[in-house]
Amino acid sequence: MKNTIRLIASLLLMLSIFPASSEAATNELKVHFIDVGQGEAVLIQAPNGKSMLVDGGPKTAGKAVVSFLKSKGVKKLDYVVATHPDADHIGGLVEVLNSFQVGHFIDSGKVHTTQTYYEILQLVDKKNIPFTVPKELDKIALDPQMIIRVLHVDEHADDTNDASIVLKATYNQVSFLLMADASAEIEEEIRSKYNVQATVLENGHHGSDTSSSAAFISNVKPSVAILSYGKNNAYGHPSSVVEKRLQNVGAKIYRTAVDCNISVTTNGVKHAVIKSCGKSVSPSSTSGKPAAKTPAMQSAPQPKPSPIKQTSFKNCTELRKVYPKGVGKSHPAYQTNMDRDKDGWACER
Structure with missing residues (x-):
């Protein structure tokens, strides 16, 4: 009986130390x-x-x-x-x-x-x-x-x-x-x-x-x-x-x-x-042995960059209507006065 109790206690201790957070x-x-x-x-x-x-x-x-x-x-x-x-x-x-x-x-x-x-x-x-x-x-x-x-x-x-x-x-x-x-x-x-x-x-x-x-x-x-x-x-x-x-x-x-x-x-x-x-x-x-050959995958066609739209705005509210995520420093619509944190990105949310 005592051995059984010790076994259960040990199992409970292990579960408390090693809790699973996702899949088994x-x-x-x-x-x-x-x-x-x-x-x-x-x-x-x-x-x-x-x-x-x-x-x-x-x-x-x-x-x-x-x-x-x-x-x-x-x-x-x-x-x-x-x-x-x-x-x-x-x-x-x-x-x-x-x-x-x-x-x-x-x-x-x-x-x-x-x-x-x-x-x-x-x-x-x-x-x-x-x-x-x-x-x-x-x-x-x-x-x-x-x-x-x-x-x-x-x-x-x-x-x-x-x-x-x-x-x-x-x-x-x-x-x-x-x-x-x-x-x-x-x-x-x-x-x-x-x-x-x-x-x-x-x-x-x-x-x-x-x-x-x-x-x-x-x-x-x-x-x-x-x-x-x-x-x-x-x-x-x-x-x-x-x-x-x-x-x-x-x-x-x-x-x-x-x-x-x-x-x-x-x-x-x-x-x-x-x-x-x-x-x-x-x-x-990665064991050093050659892997089994798999069919070559053709390079997927690359998406073309979006065309530049409007580049002049009164404020960030207006800019985000056209560019919801703001714009980077290399973008024609970027303005330093709209980059308040001076991180090279204007009007980010």
Whole structure:
């Protein structure tokens, strides 16, 4: 009888120490690159069943992100990472924070004066979510079988993009490099200090030519490249130059604007890529043995940038009627007097 009681007590203790936050624990790591339009959001489901969300896309994608997480069995987010405070990365986190219990909130620390960023900080404070600004080389303890390390973060960066938290997640022989909006200059810093070689690369700044330098891609040598961007975006993302660089190193390119949600599943040795638009399964191996050949995938036609519309406006209210997300510094409609936080983006929400 005493032995039975001890056994039950031990089981209860184990359950209290290792609570499952989403799907039941498996030996597989699943990384989902969510189609949020012009933005970025990545769900990491660890082998032990815990979950981490890296960014949440723009505010308009909030409900879609929440729906996607629920469809994957997520009940709690053990970590939420806001790589930097730009609206196309953190806007959807408002809906996420209102919909899920969150264990830890990790932020770049870059101060930003937008209403969206302020709203997120208010929610974190209201819900008493532990808040951390990491340091370079910090580890995120999502799963003891994985190593998730911060390769870059800079709360004092002049530019919000260069404040980006860059993460490398490794599970046995398979690794993921998530670049957020880090520029080529930040890439150079990272590759000069650390091993950046990775199986899967989420390219910086949505495939813009301000990131993904030839030297950096040559060092990463990805088998899979992910470009997260919106159809017919006004910035011309992704750059054809960047796509050519990826093709030159033999990377298989996936695009959220074409392939929708992109999921990479791995047991730590082999990995498979599945896209939600049409059937696409690309199994491969990192064990050194040649992988089974799969049919070559034709490059999808690239969306043409939207034509420039009106370029002169009295105020941000008028500008947003034509450009709901505001405009960047390179856009003809950009005016410095409408960029109150001086971040190179006018009239963002």
